[in-house]
Amino acid sequence: MAVKQFDDLTERRLSREDIFKGRVFGVHVDKVRLPDGRSSTREVIDHCDGVAVLALDQENRVYLVRQYRYVFSRVMLELPAGKLEPGETPAEGAARELKEETGIEPEVLFPLGRFIPSCGCFSETLHLFMARDLKLGDQHLDAGEFLNVELLPFDELYHRCMDGEIEDSKTIIAVLKAKELMQRG
């Protein structure tokens, strides 16, 4: 078979044009130098990093939020999640978002790793956590935030991730990783 190999894949920025600065994300377009010396453009969405939390209670049930996702014109069932605030560590952001959306304050919060949702053009990295030993308090939704909290047995959630009923990346990755870690014991 004929397959090329490149020694250096780096693309170098030549110039930048700022296109949009919104409330949620920004857009810029860079002119870049490709590995073969030619030039091209790279369209980039600037989005801050975020967190998501798999909060598991004593009966192995997971706290989920059902939210209307305007881009897809439907409600989706997802792990509690949100954007990191400036200066916040991922663990701090995870605890804050979990408390705001569900009222839960966990005694134990440990990382399930991070991932990049769409590495081609979207700059977000998401940090995943598992929460245990949950204390239930009051929810504090942001203004303009509407969601319903639902409890689902972990095994049921796992099957919904495997069979395609759950389509949200952060929920699928956190649940499948947690399943593996639980099986290891």
Place this chain on the structure above:
Amino acid sequence: MAVKQFDDLTERRLSREDIFKGRVFGVHVDKVRLPDGRSSTREVIDHCDGVAVLALDQENRVYLVRQYRYVFSRVMLELPAGKLEPGETPAEGAARELKEETGIEPEVLFPLGRFIPSCGCFSETLHLFMARDLKLGDQHLDAGEFLNVELLPFDELYHRCMDGEIEDSKTIIAVLKAKELMQRG
């Protein structure tokens, strides 16, 4: 605990402003009516759907591509993937992208489900496939496409997904789902 419940979470479009139409994505901002009757804005990135393929050879090795991801200023190791072309089914797009990027033509291609990378503002859905019974042919990279093909044992790839070395969502989801399906036999 005090947790609100909403009967109808639907957000309704009031008006639209087109912001940007790029080569890779577009951006629009909609004014919407929230469930409580107030109005807000929704920033949306329009991106076509895509495909990714976990191609496994006779020795249980996976074909990966190492690409420079400009948004993250580094190379990343990922499954072969790409955007669907107009009129193409996900399976057709998966076969085409696999052939273009690695030269592989599979005898067997079956779905591993689909997922939404970032449901809050990014309209892309990604369709995952597993390929078996691989024939090796010639690669046909797009103009301006630079990548290196690498073979990695499936178990090594699985561990890199679990330990956080692989951060790409499509690669993690396809590998963890495939691992579960292989364990079921």
